[in-house]
Amino acid sequence: MIASGAEDRALRGRTGKTMNEANQTSTPISTVATHGGLSMPAPLPSLTAIHWIAWFSFREMVRRRWIFSLGLINLLPVLVVGAIRIWFPDEGITAQHQLSSLSHEVFTTFLIPVIAMAAGVSAIGGPIEEGTIVYPWTRPIRRRSIYLGRLLAAQSVTWLLLSLSLVLCFLVMVSEGLQIINWEFLQLYFQTFLIIGIGAFTYAAIFAAMGTYFKKPVLPAILFAFGWENLVANIPARIQEWSLRFHLQNLVDRPDVDTTDLPGIIGALLATALKRDPVPKYQSIAVLLVVMAVATVVGIWLLKNKEIEK
Amino acid sequence: MMGAGVEVSAARITADRVGKWFGEVIAVNNCSLSVGTGVVGLLGANGAGKSTLFKMLAGLIEPSHGSVSVFGGKLREEVGWYRRVGFCPESDALPDWMTGREFLTLNLRLMGLPGREINQRVGHWLERFELTDAAGRRLGGYSKGMRQKLKLAQALAHDPDVIFLDEPLNGMDPVSRKHSIDLVRELGETGRTVMVSSHILPEVESMTGEIILIDRGKVLAEGAVTEIRDKIPEHPTTVALNSSHPRELAGFLIGREHVVSVEVDDQGRVVVRTDHAVGFYRALPGWVLQNDLSVEEILTLDDSLEAVFQYLTQH
Numbered sequence: 001m002i003a004s005g006a007e008d009r010a011l012r013g014r015t016g017k018t019m020n021e022a023n024q025t026s027t028p029i030s031t032v033a034t035h036g037g038l039s040m041p042a043p044l045p046s047l048t049a050i051h052w053i054a055w056f057s058f059r060e061m062v063r064r065r066w067i068f069s070l071g072l073i074n075l076l077p078v079l080v081v082g083a084i085r086i087w088f089p090d091e092g093i094t095a096q097h098q099l100s101s102l103s104h105e106v107f108t109t110f111l112i113p114v115i116a117m118a119a120g121v122s123a124i125g126g127p128i129e130e131g132t133i134v135y136p137w138t139r140p141i142r143r144r145s146i147y148l149g150r151l152l153a154a155q156s157v158t159w160l161l162l163s164l165s166l167v168l169c170f171l172v173m174v175s176e177g178l179q180i181i182n183w184e185f186l187q188l189y190f191q192t193f194l195i196i197g198i199g200a201f202t203y204a205a206i207f208a209a210m211g212t213y214f215k216k217p218v219l220p221a222i223l224f225a226f227g228w229e230n231l232v233a234n235i236p237a238r239i240q241e242w243s244l245r246f247h248l249q250n251l252v253d254r255p256d257v258d259t260t261d262l263p264g265i266i267g268a269l270l271a272t273a274l275k276r277d278p279v280p281k282y283q284s285i286a287v288l289l290v291v292m293a294v295a296t297v298v299g300i301w302l303l304k305n306k307e308i309e310k
Numbered sequence: 311m312m313g314a315g316v317e318v319s320a321a322r323i324t325a326d327r328v329g330k331w332f333g334e335v336i337a338v339n340n341c342s343l344s345v346g347t348g349v350v351g352l353l354g355a356n357g358a359g360k361s362t363l364f365k366m367l368a369g370l371i372e373p374s375h376g377s378v379s380v381f382g383g384k385l386r387e388e389v390g391w392y393r394r395v396g397f398c399p400e401s402d403a404l405p406d407w408m409t410g411r412e413f414l415t416l417n418l419r420l421m422g423l424p425g426r427e428i429n430q431r432v433g434h435w436l437e438r439f440e441l442t443d444a445a446g447r448r449l450g451g452y453s454k455g456m457r458q459k460l461k462l463a464q465a466l467a468h469d470p471d472v473i474f475l476d477e478p479l480n481g482m483d484p485v486s487r488k489h490s491i492d493l494v495r496e497l498g499e500t501g502r503t504v505m506v507s508s509h510i511l512p513e514v515e516s517m518t519g520e521i522i523l524i525d526r527g528k529v530l531a532e533g534a535v536t537e538i539r540d541k542i543p544e545h546p547t548t549v550a551l552n553s554s555h556p557r558e559l560a561g562f563l564i565g566r567e568h569v570v571s572v573e574v575d576d577q578g579r580v581v582v583r584t585d586h587a588v589g590f591y592r593a594l595p596g597w598v599l600q601n602d603l604s605v606e607e608i609l610t611l612d613d614s615l616e617a618v619f620q621y622l623t624q625h
Contacts, residue, residue, distance in 0.1 A: 040383055041393040044422045052419050056408075063407045131403030135464065138368060138397040139420035140390050308370040310401050 041140060046148075049141040053149025054156075057123070061157045066118050073114060074165040077102045081172045095173045095180040096188050100253050102169065103192050107162065108248040112199040113225035116158045120207025121217040123154035124303060128212070131310030143304045151208045151296065158200035166192060188253070198285065199248045202292040206244075209299035212306065244291065247284035321346055322472050322503045323367055328376030329527075330362050337362040339527040340376070345505060349498035350532075351514035352507040354524035360507040361400050361476055363524065367505070368397045368474045380472055393421060396470035398461045400477045400507075406450030410441055410460055413449060414467055421468045435463040438493075440486075454481030462490060466497070473497060475506040479513055491516050547587040551580040552607035559603050567593060581611070 043049075061067070080102065084093055124147060127133035136146050170189065173180055206224070211217045233243040240246045321344035330338040338359045354360045365371045366378050369385030369392075378384070383391050405413065411432055418428040436442045439459040444452065452460065458481050465473060475494070479487050494517045497504050508514045514521060515535075522532040531538040553559045560580045563572045568590040570583040584590040591608075598605050 040381070040388055040390045043390045044420060048422070049420065052416065056412075056416050060405060060407055131399070131401040132405050134370065134397070134399045134401070134403075135417055136420060137370060138392055138395065139417065140392040140422065141420055142389060305372075307372060308365065310403065 043140045043142050046145045049145035050149040053146060054152040057150045057153035058156055061153055070115050070118055070161055074161055077106050077165050078168040081169045085172055095185050099188050099192055103252040104249055107196055108245055113203055115161050116200055116203030117207050117221045117225055119154040119158045120204040121211035121221050123150045123208040125211030125217050134308055137308055144300045147300045147303045154208055155201045155204045158204050159197050162196045162200055195251045198288050202288045205292045205295040209295045212299050212302040247287050250278045250284040251281055323380050325378045326376050328373045328378055331374045336527050341529045343522055343529055343532050345503060347501050347503050349494055349504040349518035351518045351521040352505055353514050353521050356509050358524045359527040360524055364474055364476050364507055394471045396465035396473040398465035398475045398478050404449045404457055408449055409446050411445040414464055417464045418467055431467050435467045439463050455483050455486055458482050472503045477508055547584050548611040549582045550609040550611050551605050553580055554604045556580045
């Protein structure tokens, strides 16, 4: 839309350029549909939109206040490894055993859900609650691109934070001497990165969907992470397969469990549960990927129907 | 195709019997409107439903019933139209960690513009709103007025044809306010459709004579202020006539057609209340000529938005 001469002069700012000159669109906009003779411009390509939203969201998330608290919580495995290194150097606790135990008992049961919760519930819920989502919302971007961009940023932040913890653990372990580095250790170490990755991505996808649906998502998220997951993962027999924790732990080579010391009927039940043959690893990976995909699709649907009231 | 109340076929923005409930609260009730090019003021008191109507038109919320369209399409579903739409929200929320330049750049990137053009536009709009010096500062440190200007800049930087400005002058200093009012008028004169909401009557009046009046979720009137004013026969218009013989003039006008009451005020003006302004204005020259009356100046005392607003909302 070009202004007439007089109007054009009126629009000149101190730059010496008119609004129209500054706004001259050099890129032709493709169109996909027509309305009463007018053509609807095409939305921004999804990959471009996801890329920019993810990049800016990532930068936003790493500046949030909770990132510092999460960083401190993340030091927990490092402290454990450090304590073993200082106080039990000759107990025969191998680096592989330490790593396996950390994955099984610290990362999968606590750290992954906590960090994924902090990043996930605020991924979409945060900008909706603050009102800043109105800016990407009023751009020619498909809602799924907004959702996927924000989710990808939250998943990446979660994974990076957890990976940082794992790297620090490695540094403390190798301070004992480079002899701990062998093929089995490296295999386990990189396997742990992948397990943390798939856990971070799956949990964050669930928490992001919760953040999109609930106005106050923290309580339902806590109930899920430490109620449902704790309860179901400890129920004997196949019911525990209904928890994400079970499948994540199934991917880790479990430390040996001596069930003979467990008391009474609870001991018997737990012994049954713990002795149960694990499901195939590919099955656990498939379950986690399907849960992630379903949570993402549900989250996109929720966002698409979301009312931006602020 | 100017302003509010245009033919639906010529309208860029339409709402057809649109309503919105929040629980049991009716925010907008059965509103219909059509807006063509130019500036149109959406006028109403706080809580009248302006922002809700804006959000429905701009695709942020779904109407409970009825339909809205921009360029004939539904923004909520056909997001491509946002390339031609600018929206300045009422909310003060901005990503405080970003700098002003980054914020504008991101919003233009999401419009799909190439990098060089983005830099050019960002520079232009920062300068236009006198934000160049603050461009590298984080938005968390911006004053209310600066934030408002940046919100306006992001709504305009991609050169949209339809622009929604929800209370755009909130928190601005008088100079910025004047610049922004001039800018809105310019946008309207260059063929864009600008819908601007406000609860401050002189603000809207300074930007446009085309208004949509909304109260308690209902559109009371749409069109030119003067036209709307004339559609209110049950509410008298007040006209002041300066005359060298005010008492003689007042005596003549008593009981005439369209005249409700006549009095001479303390400034010596003849103040006439008429129930039909157009009819009164048409008849007056004839009365003056035929009866050799003295009328030196005609002033319409309450043809302002405030008067119209008060009449229509009975506030």
